[in-house]
Amino acid sequence: MPSAKLASQEHIIEKIHQIEKEIRETPYHKGTEHHIGLLRARLAILRQKLENQEAKKSGHGGKTTFLVRKQGDASCLLLGPPSVGKSTLLNRLTNTQSQTGDYAFTTKRVIPGMLFYQNAKIQLFDAPGLLPDGPLHYGQGRQILTTVRGSDLLILVFDLQTYSHLPDILRKLNEAGVRLNREKPLLKVFPQRGSETIVEGNLTPQKAKVLIQISKELGLRGKRIVVPKPLTIDQYLDALLPNRIFLSAILVINKRDLLTTKQKEEIEHFIRQFDLDPIFISAQQNKGLKNLKKVIWQKLKLIKITFISKHTGREKIVIGRQGETVKALSPFSDFSQFKKLYLVKNGQRQETSWEYYPRGGEVFLLI
Numbered sequence: 001m002p003s004a005k006l007a008s009q010e011h012i013i014e015k016i017h018q019i020e021k022e023i024r025e026t027p028y029h030k031g032t033e034h035h036i037g038l039l040r041a042r043l044a045i046l047r048q049k050l051e052n053q054e055a056k057k058s059g060h061g062g063k064t065t066f067l068v069r070k071q072g073d074a075s076c077l078l079l080g081p082p083s084v085g086k087s088t089l090l091n092r093l094t095n096t097q098s099q100t101g102d103y104a105f106t107t108k109r110v111i112p113g114m115l116f117y118q119n120a121k122i123q124l125f126d127a128p129g130l131l132p133d134g135p136l137h138y139g140q141g142r143q144i145l146t147t148v149r150g151s152d153l154l155i156l157v158f159d160l161q162t163y164s165h166l167p168d169i170l171r172k173l174n175e176a177g178v179r180l181n182r183e184k185p186l187l188k189v190f191p192q193r194g195s196e197t198i199v200e201g202n203l204t205p206q207k208a209k210v211l212i213q214i215s216k217e218l219g220l221r222g223k224r225i226v227v228p229k230p231l232t233i234d235q236y237l238d239a240l241l242p243n244r245i246f247l248s249a250i251l252v253i254n255k256r257d258l259l260t261t262k263q264k265e266e267i268e269h270f271i272r273q274f275d276l277d278p279i280f281i282s283a284q285q286n287k288g289l290k291n292l293k294k295v296i297w298q299k300l301k302l303i304k305i306t307f308i309s310k311h312t313g314r315e316k317i318v319i320g321r322q323g324e325t326v327k328a329l330s331p332f333s334d335f336s337q338f339k340k341l342y343l344v345k346n347g348q349r350q351e352t353s354w355e356y357y358p359r360g361g362e363v364f365l366l367i
């Protein structure tokens, strides 16, 4: 029944507010670390519940959806406050025309465009402006979050007027489970007999106790959890909660044409505090876009490989990712037709293995 659902949703939101308040009001020190860790775990579980409910709701014919079909070799999302020039940038980089305007919220839904670069097709999504205080868990924010989830790279866009909102937007993304430029912490979970929960690793007894309790809150009973490296409570939650999103991100400052050298330096100084390197561009004046495309390519870890088959004389260009073997990248599924694989460098052939990891730009000859 919709009313019951609504009530339970309101109940979850109310509980979230209560726990947030308790965390805010509890001073953080050794004695309270345990308790705060548990509160954070509860908060994360409630947020996950809320998100699951929203997902169900939008699955039942929810009208507004930002789900756009993923296409191409990789997808990036342009995200930032209103009027910073996201749509102007999309139009410059792709074959799409997203409406631009000198008023906030010109863009009302996610608009895809395709950037062609180094033989790769990189999909860019233009999104509505994001306000630092709007929620990301429900309503329109949730739909933006869905697009974040479907992207390989987040391109945060700001300008002189808005760059001070960066910490709020980062916090908002963090609260929504989005982890930028970080690896997912590694844990191993094994089933075991009975309902006991065991957490093992290089941990103090106190920490192990907290992690066991959190694991129980997460419903991990009858499990043995191995923690290979020391980690914080938040990292432990990140490793176990399914709604966490680990994503590469870059930060773009648009409207460089309006900045004085001093303002540029101030922005740079401010942004660096958040472990991000600002890329200055002017979408309108077409400045800095060549560099931006290069950074996007590098951050996506895309590589371009050429394969030449001696049998057919055909040349095939493949777009892949760093960390993939030649075997995985090869456009030829039937390897048995080839006797040897060569790496061609400066006109010289060098025999190589199918397990070789290309770094990009290589030419392989198959005989």
Ligand SMILES: Nc1nc2c(ncn2[C@@H]2O[C@H](COP(=O)(O)OP(=O)(O)OP(=O)(O)O)[C@@H](O)[C@H]2O)c(=O)[nH]1
Pocket: 081, 082, 083, 084, 085, 086, 087, 088, 089, 099, 100, 101, 102, 103, 104, 105, 106, 107, 108, 127, 128, 129, 130, 254, 255, 256, 257, 258, 281, 282, 283, 284, 285
């Ligand atoms: N001076 C200057 N103005 C720019 C630049 N890029 C965009 N603009 C202007 O900034 C205004 C907003 O541009 P949009 O591309 O619509 O911005 P948006 O971020 O998509 O805005 P929303 O869709 O409302 O979130 C427009 O008037 C653009 O012409 C730039 O590099 N320099």
Ligand SMILES: [Mg+2]
Pocket: 086, 087, 088, 098, 099, 100, 106, 107, 126, 127, 128, 129
């Ligand atoms: Mg726009």
